[in-house]
Amino acid sequence: MSAWTAFQDRMGAINDVLNAVSVLQWDQRTMMPAAGAATRGKQIATLVGVARDMLLADETRRLVDDAESAAALEAEDSPARRAIAQTRAAIAFHARIPAALQMRRAELKSVANAAWIQARAGSDFAAFVPHLREVVALTRAYADAIGYEHHPYDALLSIYEPGETVATLQALFGTLRAGIAPLLAAVRAAPEPRADFLEREFPKAHQADFALALARMVGFDTARGRLDETVHPFEVSFTREDVRITTRYNPDFLNASLFGTLHEAGHGIYEQGVDPAHTRTPLATDLVGYYAVGGTSFGMHESQSRLYENHLGRSSAFWRLNFEALRAAFPGRFDDVDAGSFYRAVNRVRPGFIRIEADELTYDMHIMLRVDIESALLDGSLDVAGLPDAWNAAIRRDLGLEVPDDRRGVLQDVHWSNCMVGSFCTYTIGNVIAAQLMDTIRRTRPEIPAALDTGDYAPLKSYLNAAIHRHGRRFTRDELLVRTTGRRLDPAPYLAYLRAKVADVYGVAGAA
Amino acid sequence: MSAWTAFQDRMGAINDVLNAVSVLQWDQRTMMPAAGAATRGKQIATLVGVARDMLLADETRRLVDDAESAAALEAEDSPARRAIAQTRAAIAFHARIPAALQMRRAELKSVANAAWIQARAGSDFAAFVPHLREVVALTRAYADAIGYEHHPYDALLSIYEPGETVATLQALFGTLRAGIAPLLAAVRAAPEPRADFLEREFPKAHQADFALALARMVGFDTARGRLDETVHPFEVSFTREDVRITTRYNPDFLNASLFGTLHEAGHGIYEQGVDPAHTRTPLATDLVGYYAVGGTSFGMHESQSRLYENHLGRSSAFWRLNFEALRAAFPGRFDDVDAGSFYRAVNRVRPGFIRIEADELTYDMHIMLRVDIESALLDGSLDVAGLPDAWNAAIRRDLGLEVPDDRRGVLQDVHWSNCMVGSFCTYTIGNVIAAQLMDTIRRTRPEIPAALDTGDYAPLKSYLNAAIHRHGRRFTRDELLVRTTGRRLDPAPYLAYLRAKVADVYGVAGAA
Structure with missing residues (x-):
């Protein structure tokens, strides 16, 4: 098997797992009885973890290296070189996020979301404050881990809309x-x-x-x-x-x-x-x-x-x-x-x-x-209160x-x-x-x-x-x-x- | 984390992946547009492969050993001991199947199924004969790999209805x-x-x-x-x-x-x-x-x-x-x-x-x-023709x-x-x-x-x-x-x- 095929197979398998996550999420939001939420959440978390493990495995890094050598003569903006560059960048991105931070963020999401649903129903901002404080603190730590040149919010923008600051x-x-x-x-x-x-x-x-x-x-x-x-x-x-x-x-x-x-x-x-x-x-x-x-x-x-x-x-x-x-x-x-x-x-x-x-x-x-407001919360110029x-x-x-x-x-x-x-x-x-x-x-x-x-x-x-x-x-x-x-x-x-x-x-x- | 919790987490993750497979299959048979069949097939194959890798990983065998020690004082038919015994039996079962046979079976399914659809539409048994010959030969090899005492069909029965021969x-x-x-x-x-x-x-x-x-x-x-x-x-x-x-x-x-x-x-x-x-x-x-x-x-x-x-x-x-x-x-x-x-x-x-x-x-x-007919095909007393x-x-x-x-x-x-x-x-x-x-x-x-x-x-x-x-x-x-x-x-x-x-x-x- 060529280096390129081996890289493609690996990335195809990661794409398969992430598409499966999407099917589970679509089903959750259109078809699933509410009682299925708890185990569905575990299924999704497990699959995202599988995709992460596959992307960050030593084997994948090796496949990226091999594929890069194989594609070296192609144009910089060829599909192959771009696919390799994006994989390499993603591996570097995730490697910068400490595992403990990743886990804490995943846990916080469900807690904070439940608190928000309650707070919103009662129009009770004070009840949401402690959770939002933790979201801001954790997001700031996340931005610091990702890295940025001028403003911590830039790190977050790089995820959703690369190029904006x-x-x-x-x-x-x-x-x-x-x-x-x-x-x-x-x-x-x-x-x-x-x-x-x-x-x-x-x-x-x-x-x-x-x-x-x-x-x-x-x-x-x-x-x-x-x-x-x-x-x-x-x-x-x-x-x-x-x-x-x-x-x-x-x-x-x-x-x-x-x-x-x-x-x-x-x-x-x-x-x-x-x-x-x-x-x-x-x-x-x-x-x-x-x-x-x-x-x-x-x-x-x-x-x-x-x-x-x-x-x-x-x-x-x-x-x-x-x-x-x-x-x-x-x-x-x-x-x-x-x-x-x-x-x-x-x-x-x-x-x-x-x-x-x-x-x-x-x-x-x-x-x-x-x-x-988001950027002010991130750089500390606005307090949650x-x-x-x-x-x-x-x-x-x-x-x-x-x-x-x-x-x-x-x-x-x-x-x-x-x-x-x-x-x-x-x-x-x-x-x-x-x-x-x-x-x-x-x-x-x-x-x-x-x-x-x-x-x-x-x-x-x-x-x-x-x-x-x-x-x-x-x-x-x-x-x-x-x-x-x-x-x-x-x-x-x-x-x-x-x-x-x-x-x-x-x-x-x-x-x- | 206790040995039992670690074992449970691992088996829970395998169950998550297999449940995800089931969601993908349910969607395929009730909701999916026909055009999605090819990539859905790859998604399912990837996830089954992930579940298999997780079950057969050295880490899982170690977790089974540790959990078995932890549960040694429980009754033989306690949920814990039964869960451990079934996991151990499944690992042994899969370890007996050569990887090449496993792969050949997976490939044959799609080929033989497509041939059957055509043969049935035309009521043309002769067209299905070569595929069915291969199914029988591969199934016999599969039965031999699983192992049996009296009849090769017993090996297959042990999968679907343990206890029957x-x-x-x-x-x-x-x-x-x-x-x-x-x-x-x-x-x-x-x-x-x-x-x-x-x-x-x-x-x-x-x-x-x-x-x-x-x-x-x-x-x-x-x-x-x-x-x-x-x-x-x-x-x-x-x-x-x-x-x-x-x-x-x-x-x-x-x-x-x-x-x-x-x-x-x-x-x-x-x-x-x-x-x-x-x-x-x-x-x-x-x-x-x-x-x-x-x-x-x-x-x-x-x-x-x-x-x-x-x-x-x-x-x-x-x-x-x-x-x-x-x-x-x-x-x-x-x-x-x-x-x-x-x-x-x-x-x-x-x-x-x-x-x-x-x-x-x-x-x-x-x-x-x-x-x-199935048992006669398996022991060779009936030829496909x-x-x-x-x-x-x-x-x-x-x-x-x-x-x-x-x-x-x-x-x-x-x-x-x-x-x-x-x-x-x-x-x-x-x-x-x-x-x-x-x-x-x-x-x-x-x-x-x-x-x-x-x-x-x-x-x-x-x-x-x-x-x-x-x-x-x-x-x-x-x-x-x-x-x-x-x-x-x-x-x-x-x-x-x-x-x-x-x-x-x-x-x-x-x-x-």
Whole structure:
């Protein structure tokens, strides 16, 4: 057996184990009876441990060395050299984390998460403080173990969105805040569009049928995937040949299933588009996060979901073309509504307390305040005790709202209780990338938006497949952006998109 | 950490991995898009390999030794000593199988199975002959590696139904044939009951609702399990806290969902009843078969499914109590039928070619001919080329039918193409045990059948839980039988049950 084949077999086996973890997690969130949680948790922990042992085994290091020699003559950015480099980097990453810290983090997750669920239910921040203190302390130790140049938060960002740092995010956020604030002010001065009809009674079975039709229409391949119901929607793939998306059906609010489905379909289309040659290789495996995924970064993944959710799903063309089908799917619900009103309703801007319910214009405000707070907690400039005040002040400043209780404030997100610090920025980066890609498409491939205007979603998917999806994790996010758009992350197209949307929906000429 | 805890942790991890395999297999058969089959196969193969490596690691042998010293003062049949003994036996078993043979068997399964699917579709036995020759040769080598005293088939029986041998089965089958043949002759001379109404149109959604209600009614706990649809129904557990059963809904034949569901519910009730103390231990893991299961043998498992399917589901009391609910679940389908007619219809005896469609009286004939053929193939007294003739002659002798083609004859079962030789007898043993248990219950706990006659299925489940289920794999099948019924496997109650059934349904007094 060649050195390369032996390396591939080893990495394929690790990918198999991590895909098995994903199957167990998908089942847990869609099918499993609640009573199975305890033993399922043990099964997942055991498999992650197996994957870790396989990656860090001496044998694997030897296989990496041998494969590197075998691939020495290939280009630096060849799939083989990139797979080897990423494996080597992941081994080095994990070798830096002390076993005791790893174990303590794993234990803390379940304790802190249980405490958070209780604290949130009672809107009792004080009860969560000791746990959050430990999360912060442990996350700081984790960042120190990973290592960083300027700021401990940079170490965490390197996991979720390699290339970003506190400094790059502050520059990005400054630009976004300066661009979004005047738009928000203009919208607040304008009359709100009608949206009452989104809160009528929508039978779940009809929502399920329509959601599946939507996902298929925009390009999610149900011969290589499924759509199921869950509480907190997500996408997960078990190789490109089996990609699962989920959504939820709120019987008296339609948005979650419509836009949640398009969002997850975008994630799913990314995974389904990864080059089959990358299957079971490090180019379809996040070896740092122990996660079998084909997308190259959280931000790039989110760009595909946001593109399908917002640039398609919240466009006027989409509802001009699909509103009649929606009306037919929900008889009697939209008799007093036309496509234009529906388009404006699903783009209504209304500042609120809850991130996951936020509109396009205010969503990033929620993200930016979290990133600011996370980095301040990490470097010690903000103490856990001061968190609610900092949070509420930011909501007041950015959205003009008074947070009524911590349940609708600092206790709303699950992330911290899961020791997940550093991932929030990827949502906003996804928004920025989606607009950057669509801007390039409009300028260089006008036939693609023209096709969208006729309801033909295939050319867009083909373009994204070729430009982004097929590469899997071979190229970094910024490499893909430079190859595709000619430049690295650039917020200008995103702000232009938001301005145009506000101008169109609210008729606020000054904003555009 | 104590020696016992270290042993438990190791065995718990192996159980975790094997439960993960079961989740992947359940998903494959109920949820997975077909395109996922290739990578799913690799995931399962990798995990089985991981479990094998963990079991056969030097470290595990050391942990077994240490645990054995720690448990030396406990009783021989204590859970600890039994867990240790079973682990040691499984290690010895696997150590006897050469790695090359193991690998060749794994490879042959997929090749032979694909060839069988094609051969069966075309009813082309000749095309399957070379593959079956290799299956027989490899299975013989496998039996030789396992080791046996009298007959190579005994080695295979030791995997599926420890304690049985060719000699014990021949004695059992002689008794069964002698008892069943006159019943069959009597039935053939009697007029057939009506059964046309079982082949009406039954909407799948109504079948699904009724099947779930049935499973719950007899005691399957859906807080710790699910019922889903599949092509070939099965039961699988991921510990006792999460037990999945499956059924199928034939839109123009009701039996599959009714009796298939009760059958799988019986399997599920067994797994749900295993003592929680056995969770993640060898007493809930088949370490020889690399399968996370709580039941002690295939035959004992089948006894629980047959008990629920036949002794409950095909009893007159069951339909006296539940026929009105069935009629209400399928409006208009049973207007011309009463409970008595329905009971007789689901007990109609009609010799046929297909094992899985057979009635209670002819089912064992199908099994016994397969066991005879398998053991003859193994010892070389029957050549693969002579298989169809031997098969067709047995069907002629036992059922009086002429097999029209090999699709409905020797090619009908999947087992041989999967290198699964030696398991067929467990179906008949399940029938025998079910009757033996019910006989003891009727004689020693008359309040249980009295409760069944009023539709109270809880006392039966409690009894079976205490007598059989809770022990998991701690005791052998015969140990459980002796503890519960006072004797080892005994076909007399089964023959008495069949005689009584024929007498009741066909009014053949001489048979009873």
